[in-house]
Amino acid sequence: MKGFILSFRSEFYKTRKTLGFWGAIILPVLISLLAFVAVYTKSDKFVNTPPMMLWVQLSMISLGSMGSLLLPIYTIFVAYSVNNVEHKADTWKTLFSLPLSRWAVYGAKYFYALFLLFLCLALFVIFNIAFGNLLGALKPELKFGEYHMELELVQVYYKLFLSALGILSIQFLLSLLWADFLKPMGLGFVATITGVILASNNWEYSYLFPYAHPMGAVRSMIKNNKGPANHLEINIYTHEVYVSLIVAVVVFVAGYYIVQRRSIK
Amino acid sequence: MVIQTNGLSFSFGDQQVVKSLSLEVPAGSIYGFLGPNGAGKTTTIKMLLNLLKTGEGSIHIFDKELNSNRIGILKQIGSLIEQPAIYHHLTGKENLMNRAMLLQVKEQRVDDMLKLVQLTAAAGKKAGQYSLGMKQRLGIALALLNDPKLLILDEPTNGLDPNGIIEIRELMLRIVKEGKTVFVSSHLLSEVEKMATHVGIINHGKMMFQGTIGDLQNINQPQVYIETDNTVDAANLLKRHNLEVSEIANDHLLIPFTSKQQISEMNALLVQNGITVFGINKQHKDLERLFLDITTNRN
Numbered sequence: 001m002k003g004f005i006l007s008f009r010s011e012f013y014k015t016r017k018t019l020g021f022w023g024a025i026i027l028p029v030l031i032s033l034l035a036f037v038a039v040y041t042k043s044d045k046f047v048n049t050p051p052m053m054l055w056v057q058l059s060m061i062s063l064g065s066m067g068s069l070l071l072p073i074y075t076i077f078v079a080y081s082v083n084n085v086e087h088k089a090d091t092w093k094t095l096f097s098l099p100l101s102r103w104a105v106y107g108a109k110y111f112y113a114l115f116l117l118f119l120c121l122a123l124f125v126i127f128n129i130a131f132g133n134l135l136g137a138l139k140p141e142l143k144f145g146e147y148h149m150e151l152e153l154v155q156v157y158y159k160l161f162l163s164a165l166g167i168l169s170i171q172f173l174l175s176l177l178w179a180d181f182l183k184p185m186g187l188g189f190v191a192t193i194t195g196v197i198l199a200s201n202n203w204e205y206s207y208l209f210p211y212a213h214p215m216g217a218v219r220s221m222i223k224n225n226k227g228p229a230n231h232l233e234i235n236i237y238t239h240e241v242y243v244s245l246i247v248a249v250v251v252f253v254a255g256y257y258i259v260q261r262r263s264i265k
Numbered sequence: 266m267v268i269q270t271n272g273l274s275f276s277f278g279d280q281q282v283v284k285s286l287s288l289e290v291p292a293g294s295i296y297g298f299l300g301p302n303g304a305g306k307t308t309t310i311k312m313l314l315n316l317l318k319t320g321e322g323s324i325h326i327f328d329k330e331l332n333s334n335r336i337g338i339l340k341q342i343g344s345l346i347e348q349p350a351i352y353h354h355l356t357g358k359e360n361l362m363n364r365a366m367l368l369q370v371k372e373q374r375v376d377d378m379l380k381l382v383q384l385t386a387a388a389g390k391k392a393g394q395y396s397l398g399m400k401q402r403l404g405i406a407l408a409l410l411n412d413p414k415l416l417i418l419d420e421p422t423n424g425l426d427p428n429g430i431i432e433i434r435e436l437m438l439r440i441v442k443e444g445k446t447v448f449v450s451s452h453l454l455s456e457v458e459k460m461a462t463h464v465g466i467i468n469h470g471k472m473m474f475q476g477t478i479g480d481l482q483n484i485n486q487p488q489v490y491i492e493t494d495n496t497v498d499a500a501n502l503l504k505r506h507n508l509e510v511s512e513i514a515n516d517h518l519l520i521p522f523t524s525k526q527q528i529s530e531m532n533a534l535l536v537q538n539g540i541t542v543f544g545i546n547k548q549h550k551d552l553e554r555l556f557l558d559i560t561t562n563r564n
Contacts, residue, residue, distance in 0.1 A: 009366060010363055010367050013359075013362070014352060014355065014363055017354060017355070085352065089351055089352045089353060090350050091350040091352065093316055094346070094350040096316055097314040097315070097316060097344055097346075098364075098367055098368065099336045099337075099368070099411075100336070100367065101336060261318070263316065263317040264311070264316040
């Protein structure tokens with residue numbers, strides 16, 4: 001466990017000055033800012049919108065883009081960047097000749113990628129709420145203060161996080177095994193596009209394909225209950241999320257056995 | 266023995282690159298692991314570090330089996346394999362700090378290592394901007410960070426200028442004085458003969474020679490060096506008189522030495538046949554030539 005913690009800290013130390021790390025912060029800042037500017041500049045159009053719909057419209061700008069393409073692509077990028085640090089510096093051989101178990105090195109790297117993904121999505125929630133309240137303060141005619149959906153936002157992004165874990169495990173393993181940029185990225189992009197097509201066409205088995213999970217997760221987030229119209233209920237544990245979690249665990253464990261047995265060039 | 270391998274073999278696909286290798290590296294030695302490029306040196310080193318899984322045979326380091334004592338053994342080893350593995354986006358010091366974090370070594374040790382390899386002044390510079398020599402020195406600092414009992418260096422002087430080579434040689438001698446063991450690979454005998462106490466020569470994955478540097482000199486056969494005005498005629502003449510000529514060059518001949526009597530007879534023979542002899546004397550082959558003989562003739 002000590003080796004794992006040491007390796008995890010080292011992952012942060014190594015990447016803290018790279019785009020791999022800063023991407024987790026820049027992406028939510030940029031997208032949330034964009035959503036803020038979009039609503040702010042068109043505020044007159046939203047004057048008569050009910051508070052709940054205001055929040056939904058603001059949130060859907062980030063959620064829509066993340067749910068369709070950005071989240072899978074960001075996940076592919078994170079998986080690539082944490083492994084690329086070692087490929088680029090040719091440091092796998094030194095990393096695996098240190099007195100650390102192979103599990104500690106592999107596990108810490110994976111969980112660091114997982115942490116970056118979590119950080120990115122957590123910042124989306126925070127900026128979404130912050131910018132919503134800022135809009136309410138700057139433009140009092142927009143009644144952002146009259147509705148609260150913090151819990152729902154946390155739930156939705158938590159669902160998105162879970163739905164991206166399948167992709168993370170697959171891409172992590174691909175990026176670990178392949179030193180070049182094109183193979184894991186190319187494969188990931190093609191799979192993502194396929195996933196988007198499958199999910200947007202409502203193919204009934206799209207929940208079985210990991211790259212369709214983020215989009216499927218957004219589409220299945222609203223519970224179809226007959227509650228009052230001013231209340232949203234988020235359905236977190238849908239098919240996509242379960243399949244994503246199963247894929248994530250299976251590929252992560254399989255990856256460990258591959259690393260354990262593999263020779264380091 | 267610090268390193269002992271038995272019947273160590275390794276194959277890439279169906280190509281066997283290390284064949285039944287039995288290394289014996291005694292404690293406190295500087296062991297020069299020699300062989301031409303592609304002889305299997307790096308593959309062997311990677312097996313010693315548990316990076317490549319051994320096909321057949323066993324590896325014992327500090328008298329413990331490697332696979333079952335991996336972490337305990339690796340704690341006491343410092344290594345530099347091929348080009349130094351350095352994060353180019355971090356400074357020299359950050360590279361060392363990162364490793365120090367993993368090895369739980371204090372920052373003071375990092376500063377000491379920077380001083381040792383004379384990188385204190387460049388510590389704050391991005392390692393990507395280092396010259397090849399500086400990178401190599403940083404690699405050595407990284408290898409020494411955990412104060413290892415066994416230092417494994419793979420071609421540490423590759424790409425270094427003569428000054429750098431001398432510095433590294435002195436560093437190794439200093440380390441061994443502290444009671445440590447150095448295992449250093451090279452494709453040049455001249456590079457290690459001045460400091461190595463033991464030598465292993467490998468070619469095509471097979472051990473061709475292993476022993477002390479003295480043993481290596483002992484198998485070195487003396488030769489008679491003859492310089493004449495016409496080496497070709499001289500060589501033909503000697504051959505006609507049933508003498509073996511081991512080398513014909515533009516300006517000299519080499520004949521295996523048997524006795525002093527033989528030297529005077531050859532001299533007389535050449536002079537009587539009208540060949541001017543400029544010089545004739547007994548010589549030992551230098552080790553470099555011996556190394557070439559071992560690695561080219563005995564395949």
